Amino acid sequence: MVQYERLVNVKNVTGLNEITVTDGSVTIGALCTHHQLETSAALTEKLPALKKLEQNVANVRVRQVGTIGGNLCFAEPHADPGTLLIALGAKLITEKSSSKREIAAEDFFVDAYETALEADEVLTKIQVPVPAANGRSAYLKFGYLERPSVGVAIAFNLNGGVTGVKVAVGCAGPAPRRVAEAEALLEGKSKDEAERNLAQAGAVAGRAAQAISDLHGSQEYKEHIVGVLLKRAFQRALS
Amino acid sequence: MARAMTRHSEAQSIPVSFTLNGRLHEIEVEPHELLLDVVRDQLGLTGAKRSCDVEVCGACTLLVDGRPVSACTTLAFEVRGRSVLTIEGLAEDGKLHPLQQAFIEHGGFQCGFCTPGMILAAKALLDENPNPSEAELKHFMHGNICRCTGYKKIIESIMAAAKKMRVKA
Numbered sequence: 534m535v536q537y538e539r540l541v542n543v544k545n546v547t548g549l550n551e552i553t554v555t556d557g558s559v560t561i562g563a564l565c566t567h568h569q570l571e572t573s574a575a576l577t578e579k580l581p582a583l584k585k586l587e588q589n590v591a592n593v594r595v596r597q598v599g600t601i602g603g604n605l606c607f608a609e610p611h612a613d614p615g616t617l618l619i620a621l622g623a624k625l626i627t628e629k630s631s632s633k634r635e636i637a638a639e640d641f642f643v644d645a646y647e648t649a650l651e652a653d654e655v656l657t658k659i660q661v662p663v664p665a666a667n668g669r670s671a672y673l674k675f676g677y678l679e680r681p682s683v684g685v686a687i688a689f690n691l692n693g694g695v696t697g698v699k700v701a702v703g704c705a706g707p708a709p710r711r712v713a714e715a716e717a718l719l720e721g722k723s724k725d726e727a728e729r730n731l732a733q734a735g736a737v738a739g740r741a742a743q744a745i746s747d748l749h750g751s752q753e754y755k756e757h758i759v760g761v762l763l764k765r766a767f768q769r770a771l772s
Numbered sequence: 773m774a775r776a777m778t779r780h781s782e783a784q785s786i787p788v789s790f791t792l793n794g795r796l797h798e799i800e801v802e803p804h805e806l807l808l809d810v811v812r813d814q815l816g817l818t819g820a821k822r823s824c825d826v827e828v829c830g831a832c833t834l835l836v837d838g839r840p841v842s843a844c845t846t847l848a849f850e851v852r853g854r855s856v857l858t859i860e861g862l863a864e865d866g867k868l869h870p871l872q873q874a875f876i877e878h879g880g881f882q883c884g885f886c887t888p889g890m891i892l893a894a895k896a897l898l899d900e901n902p903n904p905s906e907a908e909l910k911h912f913m914h915g916n917i918c919r920c921t922g923y924k925k926i927i928e929s930i931m932a933a934a935k936k937m938r939v940k941a
Binding site for chain 1: 826827828830833839840841842845846893896911912913914915916
């Protein structure tokens with residue numbers, strides 16, 4: 534059981550549950566609930582992959598009260614948003630009494646239930662760059678238990694070939710990870726060449742997931758599913 | 773897994789004024805008390821059930837300001853100034869709500885343990901979307917688990933109630 538000296542309800546802090554669009558990015562307050570995000574016109578228009586992810590977080594009751602900030606800071610391995618935020622190149626804005634800093638989503642998740650937050654820091658906003666007009670992204674997850682077992686996100690720009698590729702895997706291991714080695718197999722390739730490399734990229738991403746064998750499945754099974762989801766996410770992003 | 777309520781002698785009581793099933797209630801709760809325990813033990817409304825205790829099964833579903841929440845994972849003081857609906861508050865003047873009637877007519881329950889949560893969640897669904905497709909219904913109700921029925925009759929009951937409610941409206 535966790536013991537606290539003091540438990541402070543941050544939900545009473547005003548101004549942290551807004552979604553604002555400025556040129557080039559969508560800024561999401563840490564106290565936005567998943568329900569707010571799944572029904573947000575701004576997300577529907579600018580970040581449809583994130584809107585779809587939020588629509589499928591947990592269940593309707595969790596979405597009603599659970600916040601994106603709470604989700605990210607709790608850093609439960611079997612969670613969805615972190616994986617896609619990594620692939621979208623999101624920045625997490627954190628504050629303490631005297632200063633502010635930005636942490637790239639890919640650097641935020643240190644281990645299971647452990648983030649880069651310092652003891653006196655609070656996550657206040659998540660800044661997500663709006664993808665270019667030729668930007669494509671998708672997040673797919675898999676699982677039969679209450680929480681997802683495997684999650685894969687991909688984002689890239691489509692201009693003849695695929696560029697600016699970002700691949701992230703989550704849920705299978707202790708923390709969501711960006712997989713540069715898988716990205717390299719797709720980066721700068723034509724669409725057809727990238728498709729031919731997907732199997733290898735999937736195998737690389739599977740190993741990078743740091744999967745362990747548990748109730749969610751064996752290590753081999755999860756690695757296999759990562760590969761399946763990467764292929765499907767690539768196709769979904771193109772469609 | 774029932775858990776005995778521990779009363780901490782140094783905890784401060786918080787006065788909570790809220791609307792319960794349409795009527796103003798003023799109670800005292802301790803900061804750590806869960807809404808589920810206050811509703812069941814202090815208020816004697818045992819329709820909401822403790823089942824998973826971790827917000828995944830839906831047996832403790834209550835409506836707060838019309839939206840479904842897990843009472844097992846809501847602190848009681850959080851309903852201060854808000855309106856709460858339990859299954860006991862659904863029937864009006866002894867007349868069953870169309871959802872309750874439909875669950876009876878269409879066999880939407882067997883043991884009944886999940887049913888209060890199912891009906892309240894369905895009410896929230898139909899308040900938001902009076903004409904849901906089956907896919908929309910399943911998506912909304914995804915977090916309410918039933919071990920008995922296999923869900924088919926639950927879906928039929930909700931769709932039948934929705935139809936009746938659209939005709940009346």
